[in-house]
Amino acid sequence: MAGLKLEGLKKSYGAVDVIHGVDLEIRQGEFIVFVGPSGCGKSTLLRMIAGLEEITAGTLEIDGMVVNDVPPSKRGIAMVFQSYALYPHMTVYDNMAFGLRIAGQSNDEIDRRVRSAASILQLEDYLDRLPKALSGGQRQRVAIGRAICRDPKVFLFDEPLSNLDAALRVATRIEIAKLNESMPETTMIYVTHDQVEAMTLADRIVVLSKGVIEQVGPPMELYDRPQNLFVAQFIGSPAMNIIPGTIESTGDSATIAFANGKSVETGIAVADADKGRKASFGVRPEDLVATTGDDFLFEGTVSIVEALGEVTLLYVEDLTEDEPIIAKMPGHQQVRRGDKLRFTADKAKLHLFDTAGNTYRR
Numbered sequence: 001m002a003g004l005k006l007e008g009l010k011k012s013y014g015a016v017d018v019i020h021g022v023d024l025e026i027r028q029g030e031f032i033v034f035v036g037p038s039g040c041g042k043s044t045l046l047r048m049i050a051g052l053e054e055i056t057a058g059t060l061e062i063d064g065m066v067v068n069d070v071p072p073s074k075r076g077i078a079m080v081f082q083s084y085a086l087y088p089h090m091t092v093y094d095n096m097a098f099g100l101r102i103a104g105q106s107n108d109e110i111d112r113r114v115r116s117a118a119s120i121l122q123l124e125d126y127l128d129r130l131p132k133a134l135s136g137g138q139r140q141r142v143a144i145g146r147a148i149c150r151d152p153k154v155f156l157f158d159e160p161l162s163n164l165d166a167a168l169r170v171a172t173r174i175e176i177a178k179l180n181e182s183m184p185e186t187t188m189i190y191v192t193h194d195q196v197e198a199m200t201l202a203d204r205i206v207v208l209s210k211g212v213i214e215q216v217g218p219p220m221e222l223y224d225r226p227q228n229l230f231v232a233q234f235i236g237s238p239a240m241n242i243i244p245g246t247i248e249s250t251g252d253s254a255t256i257a258f259a260n261g262k263s264v265e266t267g268i269a270v271a272d273a274d275k276g277r278k279a280s281f282g283v284r285p286e287d288l289v290a291t292t293g294d295d296f297l298f299e300g301t302v303s304i305v306e307a308l309g310e311v312t313l314l315y316v317e318d319l320t321e322d323e324p325i326i327a328k329m330p331g332h333q334q335v336r337r338g339d340k341l342r343f344t345a346d347k348a349k350l351h352l353f354d355t356a357g358n359t360y361r362r
């Protein structure tokens with residue numbers, strides 16, 4: 001059993017509070033991804049779990065034991081860094097064996113573990129090389145291999161792919177997914193900026209903002225049912241369109257009126273008390289569908305067409321004065337700048353947020 005329990009976890013550097021009281025339970029074998037904008041505290045939280053940063057307040061349990069004051073080497077964790085952190089003068093084999101030698105393992109056991117990790121990561125042919133004779137992707141595999149050899153209960157990754165080029169990122173991401181499948185008992189916690197990594201690797205994503213958890217859930221739950229405006233705009237690319245307005249009518253399917261006089265029926269229930277209140281309407285670019293019918297959500301003029309091959313992004317000027325609405329249409333589209341288009345969307349895919357930014361959709 002190597003679940004984790006974070007209770008009221010806080011971190012301050014002097015007078016600067018960086019983590020504001022995080023509560024989170026992680027089950028054994030779960031793959032958890034921390035995402036959030038730069039500076040939100042992802043790495044700090046991971047380093048607190050690793051024991052590389054002191055915990056200012058709250059408790060951290062690993063495997064049912066409070067480990068706040070347990071040194072990193074005794075926590076049963078292994079961490080893979082963005083920078084690989086390999087010893088340049090040691091071969092791949094020795095890099096992977098190093099921690100085991102320090103721990104006093106027998107040569108036979110060391111050899112068994114190093115070869116097993118090398119086989120999982122297809123590093124068998126490189127065991128005698130020095131890190132400088134390896135590509136970035138191979139170096140990162142050695143860093144992962146070194147962590148596997150330690151047979152950790154908890155595997156921590158701090159943006160392990162961010163130094164790799166696009167193709168290697170994809171290949172290494174797939175290796176990490178396979179690694180996770182081959183180690184179902186091992187809990188993995190992974191920090192990234194990259195949405196694709198978060199969506200494809202995570203059992204559950206933890207969205208952080210300014211040292212606070214905004215939402216925790218499986219990737220599709222965060223995508224389909226963001227609990228607040230922050231998560232709605234953070235998950236998904238391009239970001240969800242958000243249009244400010246006022247609640248015009250309430251009930252089971254409230255309507256929201258926009259500054260230009262148009263209004264939209266949302267299919268979302270709003271209590272009568274909120275009539276006349278400001279609200280934010282949300283619709284994802286990929287949920288908009290062009291229509292020629294009269295039952296449209298909005299109508300606007302295309303100001304920019306971005307043809308990306310597999311999709312075409314249309315920037316449509318309509319409900320807001322400041323920002324165009326983005327529609328993501330499949331494949332090639334015969335649309336030109338200046339064309340007037342109507343869009344509709346499945347009501348189940350519309351979003352509505354109150355003045356505090358919390359969803360009305362329950």
Ligand SMILES: Nc1ncnc2c1ncn2[C@@H]1O[C@H](COP(=O)(O)OP(=O)(O)OP(=O)(O)O)[C@@H](O)[C@H]1O
Nearest residue numbers: 013016018036037038039040041042043044045193
């Ligand atoms: N030693 C320190 N002293 C003071 N403030 C610090 C220290 N280390 C980190 N911080 C601050 O803590 C906050 C969180 O930093 P952290 O590195 O955890 O963010 P992050 O979400 O991992 O960011 P990034 O994605 O850019 O790596 C930042 O505002 C940072 O400036």
